[in-house]
Amino acid sequence: MTSYVLDTLAALEAESIHILREAAAQARSPVLLYSIGKDSSVLLHLARKAFAPAPLPFPLLHVDTTWKFREMISFRDRTAKELDLRLLVHTSARGVAEGIHPVEHGAQHYTRVMKTEALKEALDLHRFDVAIGGARRDEEMSRAKERVFSVRDRHHQWDPRRQRPELWNLWSARAGEGESVRVFPLSSWTELDVWLYILVEKIPVVPLYFAAPRPVVERGGTLLMLDDDRLGLLPGEAPETRMVRFRTLGCWPLTGAVESTAASVEEVVLELVGAHRSERQGRLIDHDESGSMELKKREGYF
Amino acid sequence: MSGLPLDFSLLVDGLKAEREQGITIDVAYRYFGTPRRKFIIADAPGHEQYTRNMATAASACDLAVLLVDARLGVARQTRRHAFIASLLGIRHLVVAVNKMDLVGWDRDVFERIREEFTGFAARLESPDVTFLPLSALTGENVVRKGGSAPWYQGPPLLEHLETVHVASDRNLVDLRLPVQSVLRGPDGSRASAGTIASGIVRVGDEVTVLPSLLTSRVTRILGPSGDLAEAFAPMAVAVSLEDEVDVGRGDVLSHPGNLPSLSRDVEAMLVWMDGRPLERGRPYQLRIGTSTSGATVSALRYGIDVTTLRRVPADSLGPNEIGRAALTLTRAVPHDPYARNRSMGALVLEDPADHRILAAGMVLATQPALRETRPAGPRRSSLVSPAERERLLGQRPVTVWLTGLAASGKSSIAFGLERRLVDGGHTASVLDGTALRHGISQDLGFGPDDRTSAVLRAAEVARILNDAGLVAIVALVSPLAADRQLARDVVGAARFVEVHCAASLAACEARDADEVYARARRGELGPFPGVTSPYEPPDSPDLRLPTGEIGLEEAIDRVVRVLERRGDLSPAR
Numbered sequence: 001m002t003s004y005v006l007d008t009l010a011a012l013e014a015e016s017i018h019i020l021r022e023a024a025a026q027a028r029s030p031v032l033l034y035s036i037g038k039d040s041s042v043l044l045h046l047a048r049k050a051f052a053p054a055p056l057p058f059p060l061l062h063v064d065t066t067w068k069f070r071e072m073i074s075f076r077d078r079t080a081k082e083l084d085l086r087l088l089v090h091t092s093a094r095g096v097a098e099g100i101h102p103v104e105h106g107a108q109h110y111t112r113v114m115k116t117e118a119l120k121e122a123l124d125l126h127r128f129d130v131a132i133g134g135a136r137r138d139e140e141m142s143r144a145k146e147r148v149f150s151v152r153d154r155h156h157q158w159d160p161r162r163q164r165p166e167l168w169n170l171w172s173a174r175a176g177e178g179e180s181v182r183v184f185p186l187s188s189w190t191e192l193d194v195w196l197y198i199l200v201e202k203i204p205v206v207p208l209y210f211a212a213p214r215p216v217v218e219r220g221g222t223l224l225m226l227d228d229d230r231l232g233l234l235p236g237e238a239p240e241t242r243m244v245r246f247r248t249l250g251c252w253p254l255t256g257a258v259e260s261t262a263a264s265v266e267e268v269v270l271e272l273v274g275a276h277r278s279e280r281q282g283r284l285i286d287h288d289e290s291g292s293m294e295l296k297k298r299e300g301y302f
Numbered sequence: 303m304s305g306l307p308l309d310f311s312l313l314v315d316g317l318k319a320e321r322e323q324g325i326t327i328d329v330a331y332r333y334f335g336t337p338r339r340k341f342i343i344a345d346a347p348g349h350e351q352y353t354r355n356m357a358t359a360a361s362a363c364d365l366a367v368l369l370v371d372a373r374l375g376v377a378r379q380t381r382r383h384a385f386i387a388s389l390l391g392i393r394h395l396v397v398a399v400n401k402m403d404l405v406g407w408d409r410d411v412f413e414r415i416r417e418e419f420t421g422f423a424a425r426l427e428s429p430d431v432t433f434l435p436l437s438a439l440t441g442e443n444v445v446r447k448g449g450s451a452p453w454y455q456g457p458p459l460l461e462h463l464e465t466v467h468v469a470s471d472r473n474l475v476d477l478r479l480p481v482q483s484v485l486r487g488p489d490g491s492r493a494s495a496g497t498i499a500s501g502i503v504r505v506g507d508e509v510t511v512l513p514s515l516l517t518s519r520v521t522r523i524l525g526p527s528g529d530l531a532e533a534f535a536p537m538a539v540a541v542s543l544e545d546e547v548d549v550g551r552g553d554v555l556s557h558p559g560n561l562p563s564l565s566r567d568v569e570a571m572l573v574w575m576d577g578r579p580l581e582r583g584r585p586y587q588l589r590i591g592t593s594t595s596g597a598t599v600s601a602l603r604y605g606i607d608v609t610t611l612r613r614v615p616a617d618s619l620g621p622n623e624i625g626r627a628a629l630t631l632t633r634a635v636p637h638d639p640y641a642r643n644r645s646m647g648a649l650v651l652e653d654p655a656d657h658r659i660l661a662a663g664m665v666l667a668t669q670p671a672l673r674e675t676r677p678a679g680p681r682r683s684s685l686v687s688p689a690e691r692e693r694l695l696g697q698r699p700v701t702v703w704l705t706g707l708a709a710s711g712k713s714s715i716a717f718g719l720e721r722r723l724v725d726g727g728h729t730a731s732v733l734d735g736t737a738l739r740h741g742i743s744q745d746l747g748f749g750p751d752d753r754t755s756a757v758l759r760a761a762e763v764a765r766i767l768n769d770a771g772l773v774a775i776v777a778l779v780s781p782l783a784a785d786r787q788l789a790r791d792v793v794g795a796a797r798f799v800e801v802h803c804a805a806s807l808a809a810c811e812a813r814d815a816d817e818v819y820a821r822a823r824r825g826e827l828g829p830f831p832g833v834t835s836p837y838e839p840p841d842s843p844d845l846r847l848p849t850g851e852i853g854l855e856e857a858i859d860r861v862v863r864v865l866e867r868r869g870d871l872s873p874a875r
Contacts, residue, residue, distance in 0.1 A: 017538035053487035165358040176656030
């Protein structure tokens with residue numbers, strides 16, 4: 001006897017598929033922003049479901065800052081190859097030429113050039129009008145008001161006052177001349193939903209999400225993993241091996257690890273059920289100024 | 303998970319602009335879960351100018367919690383919120399009477415608020431209203447029950463939210479699958495991808511494609527995790543059809559015996575959202591489901607004052623204003639009434655240039671009487687403007703609609719009013735029910751459908767008189783509120799003045815010279831309003847005349863005063 005009721009994950013899955021199909025159907029030239037993290041893994045998984053039996057109707061775009069964890073890059077290339085995806089990788093030529101360093105030049109400047117500017121460059125280069133990303137509303141306070149379909153002006157900037165009311169599921173991926181739209185199919189998902197879905201659907205994610213002994217150094221209360229020798233140790237700092245994992249993955253010198261013994265998806269879920277802290281607390285770039293995430297969004301940061 | 307989930311401070315603010323202004327300016331979404339249910343809170347600020355935010359949040363919700371301050375009672379704002387929630391089809395309302403600790407958990411205070419709200423809510427369409435006394439400050443009755451209100455037998459708020467049955471709100475009867483796109487497999491096969499808006503679809507079902515009305519059979523349903531034998535709302539699926547019928551984005555699949563409406567004429571309640579007001583005749587873009595069409599507002603029936611819930615004349619709608627409109631589309635689009643099918647009856651109007659949202663709309667069930675066959679081809683319009691006629695006749699055309707029981711004084715007042723207006727230099731004409739029954743309505747009987755037709759014909763003639771610049775005075779029992787609404791729609795709300803001749807049944811019978819009541823009671827006249835069939839008095843007429851108590855001249859005086867106050871008899875130059 002069928003009850004004709006969808007459980008939470010099935011309802012979220014259906015909503016996300018609906019959003020992905022709307023974005024693709026309405027866009028002239030859509031792209032999926034692929035950041036290699038768990039949300040991107042879920043987004044990619046949902047996109048493949050949304051368009052089966054057809055192939056993905058859009059390419060993936062990864063903005064490579066050259067400071068991503070090596071494990072992330074190998075996971076990205078393996079995924080693209082196994083799933084036969086069109087993957088575009090873009091790096092800021094200016095950032096490389098100027099040798100912009102996340103610590104030496106400050107997180108803010110680094111993020112602007114290597115992430116925000118690079119993303120805008122790539123979107124302009126390929127003339128994408130709709131960019132689909134994996135951001136969730138529960139990640140951070142200013143994202144609670146982010147639209148599922150979010151309008152950006154010709155400079156890719158976000159103005160809270162210019163956002164459209166969202167009525168029912170009548171989203172529009174169309175915008176005015178020169179404007180573009182960011183689409184967030186995972187808006188209604190929580191971090192726990194994402195992990196439960198990864199568990200149920202057996203979705204591959206970067207192994208850095210699971211606890212393992214890793215070389216770390218403690219700096220300003222944050223555990224930084226030393227992915228190569230570009231960071232440079234401060235006086236008094238000594239690398240040590242600790243059992244850590246990551247709740248969120250970004251550029252390695254800017255992403256704090258958490259001490260944990262959760263070494264599998266099941267254990268991560270159990271750990272999360274007891275967690276209260278915001279997952280972005282490991283992101284140093286959010287802490288440099290009041291309302292910093294909102295500022296970055298206004299500038300065009302994904 | 304064990305902490306108090308309803309930390310209201312978490313629900314406010316977010317953006318820097320708001321922090322600077324000290325107010326919340328937009329809808330924010332918060333998430334929390336209990337072991338029993340997952341919640342998404344759409345936090346909509348309640349300032350007067352933000353009706354659009356309320357509507358936006360309500361469009362995504364199953365239930366609305368209205369906080370009422372126990373010390374202040376049902377505020378204007380609460381009424382507005384309840385109305386908007388009801389307008390957007392929210393079926394469950396919780397009236398949380400907060401700050402009960404500040405009134406000593408006085409049961410009388412709670413009951414008074416309950417009574418006040420219930421009286422108001424009788425005019426709304428949210429069937430399920432629950433009342434809860436609580437204190438957000440002390441937490442009593444929020445998550446746990448306390449001992450302060452032993453007279454309250456119900457559950458605390460959270461338990462109520464966890465257990466309200468919302469699944470049955472879904473429509474599993476009418477299959478509607480709006481097609482988002484057509485997917486082509488590597489083998490060349492085609493599948494229609496979309497989210498089931500309502501109903502259930504099974505492999506082997508016969509389906510009709512709208513608007514082409516081609517019929518086919520479902521050969522395959524692909525769900526998110528593979529093939530399915532059946533699928534239901536709100537699942538996202540891809541459906542394959544036999545013999546590759548032509549299907550595209552914007553089409554709707556349904557069962558052949560149960561099709562949505564397909565027309566270019568749509569009646570809808572609009573919540574206007576854009577800073578630039580509604581303009582009749584201006585080209586907009588309309589979206590319902592996955593369909594898109596050009597659209598114009600061909601008529602604005604009336605506006606609604608969101609505080610009093612009264613209908614008000616409206617020539618346009620500005621931001622945060624609500625009104626009923628007739629839309630004309632450039633192509634026929636499948637749709638259903640919003641009350642029956644949220645996904646198929648929800649629409650938005652967009653600016654065709656930059657796609658910003660201008661209005662949210664809810665499709666209304668159209669009265670069959672209004673949808674009779676219409677002639678093809680455009681309607682020619684007069685070369686004489688209403689303003690010219692007003693200047694010529696020194697009056698603004700209006701329809702005075704006198705409703706009331708038989709022998710309540712309608713005809714006497716109508717003819718007396720006509721005499722008075724003409725004596726004053728105006729041009730007026732009476733449409734008397736009895737006379738119409740001998741003329742254009744002589745083919746009609748007294749059953750409900752025929753009564754509706756009689757009302758409509760009177761209204762159509764009144765409109766023609768008004769279009770010619772004349773004051774029309776209609777004297778017609780018109781016992782049903784729905785029929786009078788139709789009349790109002792036909793005439794146009796701005797020109798419609800409803801006058802209730804409110805004499806008691808006993809008073810009417812007492813002065814019944816023609817003995818119609820005696821004959822009605824003997825069963826000689828069929829259904830007779832007030833005796834053997836209902837008479838629904840108007841809730842909020844423009845004027846109520848106690849004709850059992852006042853004389854004819856006084857009654858006429860009062861009608862004239864209403865017309866003078868409206869400015870109909872001395873139009874602005």
